[in-house]
Amino acid sequence: MLLDVCSLLLIPYLLGHAVASAGANHAPASVKIRNGTVVGVSDDSSRVQRFLGIPYAQAPVGDLRLQQARPLNTSFGTLHANSFSPACYGPEKDSNPNPSEDCLTLNIWRPFGQYCGGELKPVLVWFYGGGLMSGYTEDPTFEGTNMVRISSEINKEIVLVSVNYRLGPLGFLNGQQMADLGLLNLGMLDQRLALHWVQENIAAFGGDPTKVTLFGESAGAVSIYSHMMAYGGRDDKLFRAGILQSGGAFPLTLANTTAFQETFDSLITDTSCVSLKDASAAEQLDCIRQLPVETFLSSVGSSTGQSIDGSFTQTSVQFAFPEGKYVKVATIVGANTDEGTTSGPTGINTEDQLHGPLADGYFRPKLLPNSTVSRLLSLYPDDPRHGCPYNTGSTPLTPGKLDKKACSIFGDIVQIAPARLIAESLARNNHKGHGHKAPVYRYRFNHLPHDVDASNITRGIGTGLEQRYIFSNLIPDFPWDQALAYEMSSAWISFAHDLDPNPGGESALPFWPEYGRDGKSMVFNGYGSEIEEDTYRRESIDYIIKSVIPYGAL
Structure with missing residues (x-):
């Protein structure tokens, strides 16, 4: 052929x-x-x-x-x-x-x-x-x-x-x-x-x-x-x-939740398809397909997303990966240091103000129990020196006194804890000794670009920032940024080429070990990358993995 x-x-x-x-x-x-x-x-x-x-x-x-x-x-x-x-x-x-x-x-x-x-x-x-x-x-x-x-x-x-x-x-x-x-x-x-x-x-x-x-x-x-x-x-x-x-572990549900159903129904009740309110699903879809796209978009509700379909998607990742129900392939799993600046609320001055957003969650189908929210709040200090964006001391970057605490909790729930859950599950299944073993690598992107300014400093090293380095595009004209981009591109290319992210040759990166039982992880930084143990905020992230991520998921 x-x-x-x-x-x-x-x-x-x-x-x-x-x-x-x-x-x-x-x-x-x-x-x-x-x-x-x-x-x-x-x-x-x-x-x-x-x-x-x-x-x-x-x-x-x-x-x-x-x-x-x-x-x-x-x-x-x-x-x-x-x-x-x-x-x-x-x-x-x-x-x-x-x-x-x-x-x-x-x-x-x-x-x-x-x-x-x-x-x-x-x-x-x-x-x-x-x-x-x-x-x-x-x-x-x-x-x-x-x-x-x-x-x-x-x-x-x-x-x-x-x-x-x-x-x-x-x-x-x-x-x-x-x-x-x-x-x-x-x-x-x-x-x-x-x-x-x-x-x-x-x-x-x-x-x-x-x-x-x-x-x-x-x-x-x-x-x-x-x-x-x-x-x-x-x-x-x-x-x-x-x-x-920076992938999350969003709790998936069936397609007929109240919010999902209201989103679909709006395409019938708020359009010329209203006469088909009691018709079959096929008849309703036939009508919806004929709507001008502008009408479709202006009429449809706001709740969409991945759901359990019983075929392609049979369960949520927080269950599938620990149970080994996935294709065993070589994997890199990573996140950025300040993920929570994308997902966390700001303008938070009291724990009462933070309680509601935490209970409501992020793409969560039902409220977290009050006891879970209270435990989460107790696991994170109010001291802004320990909040997100990290390594910024007590400097207030947004109006709320507890904004850094809020961003720290949300970042861990939405992306940091899921990344650790996935990496630990993949590595654990490798060590069970059953079937094909696939290498697992972990990273944390921890570099603030040289061209960051006052308009986006509040995001710190936020979600998506690593992409420009991996593709070596839109990189500041600054040696440390240029060098880091080249090294990260080389690592991704090497992984695709050899299933090993170590470029070899004259790479300035330290040797990137497999994640393994000791949780070794690469920390990417233009001023010196290093290997760390993936144990930071262990108590709080373990609690999220055990009690928050699975809640409400099917």
Whole structure:
């Protein structure tokens, strides 16, 4: 099969390469796949070719709105893949720039080289974050050229893929009707179809379908562990490794909770579909599919997200991973020092003011018991010197006297404790001696960029900050930032290439050991990275893992 594909793409590839060699800035690069010929662009300065906006599914519009994504079944002829496709809609029309329902596309970057008969390269597949409500591949933070260029410079070449998937009510609408029709978690199933597309097509671009690593941040990390535990841990051989950056462990419920059901019902009661209030689920969906997208978005309720569907998602990660119900793959699990500045409330001056937000939680389906909230409050000091953002002393960065305490608790609940839970579960299952052992690595990103200013200092080393370093994009023109970005890109590339994040050679990073029973973790910092034991705030985080994260989850 591969030889046949190569024979088809050899002539256009050589022609494009010849033009590039002649000195053109953006010479074409052509790859033939089942659906047609994909014509990308070549960047001579970086020696990277990119293919942007490639559809991996039929457009989910009209009768295909709120349907599971369907594979392309027609030829697109010649696709000039020189620009990103529109972003997917979020919960509001302007959640993402330039949105469209026709958004199920992916992008590919590969290094210059001979792709016929040569050795296939490991593949990195990126899923963006955004709470399953926002995010898009055109975000300049995720542009893949620098990462692929670095892979050539360290002699560990990779192919990089980024994926658009449906979000908000168009990707994660719930309600009993959606459950009855088997139409839950559509955005996750978009990703799954994209991974199948990679298996079928990436060899034509020089990528090895047997050496795929998934990586993503926040909701992107949640997506990855969702694929690890998909279908009860069934291994469809779609990937061999995963990198979870700042992923949470949100308690999942069934699709017919009050909030989920009200969100769906609003599309009937608040639109022209009201006459179908007592009709069948199929009739209601048929009407909803005909609504203008502006009407759909302005009418739909606000509660959307991943839910238990009994098939793709059978339980929450806080149960699946400790019980070993997941695909055993090499994994990196990490978080940033000041995650809580994204999720924690501010303007908090008393514990009474903090009690309500803590009980209500973050994506939590029911209130935490008063005893649990009281215990949480007692485990964290009021002293701002020990709060989040950390290492900022007593300096008040926001108005509330207890804001640092609030951010510390919320950060631990939403991302820090889940990362430790996941890493400990994976490492523990490795040591049980059953089945395939997969290495587990842990990190904490602890670097404040040189270009941070008064407008964002309150976030400290907050959620998502590591992404620009991993992709080596938008980095301050400052030696320590530039060096850290190169080292982190090299570590991620090395993990995809060798299942080991240690770049070797002249890397300035200390040796990164497996997490293991002693919980060794890399601390990334531009002024000197180091290895620590993952034991900080042990009592409070252990309590969260035991009593908070599982509460309300199925």
